[in-house]
Amino acid sequence: MSHHFKDYRASLERSFAHSVSYLESLDERPVAKEITSQDLRNLIGGELPLRTSAPEKVIDEMATALDAGLIASGGPRFFGYAIGGTFPVSLAADWLVSAWDQNVPYYVSSPAMAVAEETAAEWMVELLGLTKGSAVGFTSGAQEAIYTSLITARNSLLAKADWDVATKGLYGSPRITVVASDQIHSTIKRALSMIGLGIEDIIKVYTDENLRIIPSELSRVLAECDGPTLVCAQAGCIDSGAFDPFDDIADAVANHQNAWLHVDGAIGLWAAASDKQKHLLKGIERADSIDTDGHKWFNMPYDCGMVIVKDPAKITSAMGGSNMGDYLNDAMEKPDRNAINFGISASRRARGLPVYAAFKSLGKEGIVKHLDNCSDLAKQMAEILSEVEGITILNDVVSNRFSAQFGIGDDDYRNELTDRVVHRLQEEGFLYPSTSGYKGLKTMLFSVLNYHTSEEDIIKSADRIIQAYNIEKALI
Numbered sequence: 001m002s003h004h005f006k007d008y009r010a011s012l013e014r015s016f017a018h019s020v021s022y023l024e025s026l027d028e029r030p031v032a033k034e035i036t037s038q039d040l041r042n043l044i045g046g047e048l049p050l051r052t053s054a055p056e057k058v059i060d061e062m063a064t065a066l067d068a069g070l071i072a073s074g075g076p077r078f079f080g081y082a083i084g085g086t087f088p089v090s091l092a093a094d095w096l097v098s099a100w101d102q103n104v105p106y107y108v109s110s111p112a113m114a115v116a117e118e119t120a121a122e123w124m125v126e127l128l129g130l131t132k133g134s135a136v137g138f139t140s141g142a143q144e145a146i147y148t149s150l151i152t153a154r155n156s157l158l159a160k161a162d163w164d165v166a167t168k169g170l171y172g173s174p175r176i177t178v179v180a181s182d183q184i185h186s187t188i189k190r191a192l193s194m195i196g197l198g199i200e201d202i203i204k205v206y207t208d209e210n211l212r213i214i215p216s217e218l219s220r221v222l223a224e225c226d227g228p229t230l231v232c233a234q235a236g237c238i239d240s241g242a243f244d245p246f247d248d249i250a251d252a253v254a255n256h257q258n259a260w261l262h263v264d265g266a267i268g269l270w271a272a273a274s275d276k277q278k279h280l281l282k283g284i285e286r287a288d289s290i291d292t293d294g295h296k297w298f299n300m301p302y303d304c305g306m307v308i309v310k311d312p313a314k315i316t317s318a319m320g321g322s323n324m325g326d327y328l329n330d331a332m333e334k335p336d337r338n339a340i341n342f343g344i345s346a347s348r349r350a351r352g353l354p355v356y357a358a359f360k361s362l363g364k365e366g367i368v369k370h371l372d373n374c375s376d377l378a379k380q381m382a383e384i385l386s387e388v389e390g391i392t393i394l395n396d397v398v399s400n401r402f403s404a405q406f407g408i409g410d411d412d413y414r415n416e417l418t419d420r421v422v423h424r425l426q427e428e429g430f431l432y433p434s435t436s437g438y439k440g441l442k443t444m445l446f447s448v449l450n451y452h453t454s455e456e457d458i459i460k461s462a463d464r465i466i467q468a469y470n471i472e473k474a475l476i
Contacts (some may be wrong), residue, residue: 004309011055026075026452030429033068040069043227069414071432076452077461080239080426082267082401082433084299084449086289094172097350104350105340118337123359124306127367128272130285130313135312137342138351142266144308145159147292148343152289152318153260154195158229160258166320169273170196176200177225179218180232181244185264188232197230210395211240211438215248222252222259229259234288235281236268236297239438239445241378241399243268247283254286259385263287266305269447270297274368277375280398285365289315290460294355297400298367299451304351307343370451373442374400377458378448384462391469394438403436403443406469413476415442420472421465428468433460 043065074085100112104117121136139145154176158165161174176197180188182204203225206217215234222229231246231253246263248343251405253261263269263284269292271277272284284290290308294300309315340346358367375398377398382397385404394403407417422435423442436445442467448458 001316006249011059014056014059018059029072029075031072031075031432033069033430034427036372044067057205058072075106075458076454077431078448079446079448080359080432081445081460082296082447082449084296085302085357085451087299087362087451089357089361090300090354093354097353102350103347103350105346107304107336108340108426110350113350113353114337114339117339117350120356121357124353124355125308127364128269128310129278131310133312135315135342136310137307137315137339138355139306139307140303141295142216142291142293142306143187143190144344145305146187146264147194148307148315149194149262149289149309150191150292152315153230153262154197155312155318157230157258157260161228164265169346171233174227175226176230178230178232179205179221181213181234182207183234183237183239183264184232186237187266188264210242210356211237215245215252218249219252221257225256227258229256231259231261232261233261233263235263235265235284236271238267239403239436239443240395241268241397242395243280243398246281246286250283251284252374261287264294264442265290265291267296267396270371271399272366272372275371277399292438297371297449298358300354300358303349305353305469319343374448374453377455378402380455381446381448381458381462385465388469390467390473394441394443400449401445401447403438403445405443407473413442417472417476418442418444420476424468424472428464430464
């Protein structure tokens with residue numbers, strides 16, 4: 001087969017046309033569509049193709065078939081889970097990432113991407129007010145960022161206890177005690193189970209009514225912990241948007257002989273950029289490691305998380321860059337940024353380029369405007385709903401999300417009614433909240449993370465929520 005690079009044009013033009021058509025429909029299309037998985041298999045699946053087809057024909061058929069099962073999570077009225085939209089400039093940059101097809105773990109394999117990611121990392125640390133010189137790695141998402149952080153924490157804690165886990169392994173090593181909020185996110189537990197620390201013996205610290213760690217409880221727990229200790233806190237609790245009291249937590253960690261503070265900032269870390277919101281993260285710069293996600297509040301395309309470690313030497317050591325094969329010796333000896341030192345991927349795309357593009361296009365002013373707007377809109381929605389008898393906002397709304405319950409009565413009644421209201425809204429398709437839990441209660445979780453969400457979206461969505469509540473209340 002001959003290689004004619006002009007062959008890309010026709011299929012890319014078809015892809016562009018379908019992409020723009022989809023994006024321009026987001027304001028009007030249903031957020032979710034009723035279709036079964038079998039219907040989708042009938043549209044998408046079938047026998048293995050045996051003969052070639054024109055790429056542009058495949059793109060047309062694929063775009064039509066898959067459209068039936070797409071969730072419009074990039075639209076302005078998707079309020080479920082913790083899913084943001086995408087800044088236009090970052091989406092455009094991501095297309096370039098795919099077209100350029102660079103492998104970025106080593107400077108020599110893509111000098112331009114190495115410097116772009118290096119610049120994005122420096123700008124990110126400055127934007128968030130973190131310690132200058134902190135290491136930033138670009139990961140597939142917060143889960144990988146947490147995994148990378150906790151590997152670094154594990155190795156550093158054991159090194160301080162005179163145990164080199166990279167050479168000796170975990171057999172016979174000192175036991176690491178894990179201390180975390182009773183609101184610990186599943187991604188932390190998942191990472192712990194993957195790095196050999198386990199989840200059965202996590203010591204959970206009580207939280208207050210807004211789901212923030214109670215400092216006195218943490219101090220009490222840490223006073224009883226001997227040996228290496230990993231403390232996990234949160235910047236932006238999934239169910240309340242609350243931020244743990246980082247200064248108090250950092251004080252307690254500093255008083256321990258061998259402790260590491262990790263902050264899960266998957267959702268809320270970006271609030272540190274805003275003068276209106278950064279008080280919520282006072283002391284965050286004292287954390288040893290932090291994770292965050294670009295595709296949540298920062299509106300990056302998917303496959304864009306970040307790990308931040310205050311001491312670059314510790315993450316570089318944990319990632320084992322010095323253990324590469326001989327054929328990579330020249331690459332690793334270059335003085336410039338080798339991204340493999342800041343993450344687990346030995347091959348990856350340039351995830352940091354959409355971040356770089358967002359900084360260049362929006363600047364700090366535009367980024368902060370987006371962050372503040374999301375929080376203002378979440379507070380507006382909570383205020384509207386709280387004025388309706390029988391709708392309860394369970395937390396102080398300090399950021400971009402809150403949990404609500406519907407109905408007046410016992411827990412079982414309110415849990416059932418809340419579940420019915422949320423699922424009615426999802427089936428109607430005008431907006432999409434999700435269900436969650438708040439210290440045992442079934443809730444409606446409402447998140448505002450999208451760059452495109454407007455006050456009009458909030459007002460119209462509030463009307464639909466209240467209508468659904470009144471309908472389901474009459475039916476139950």
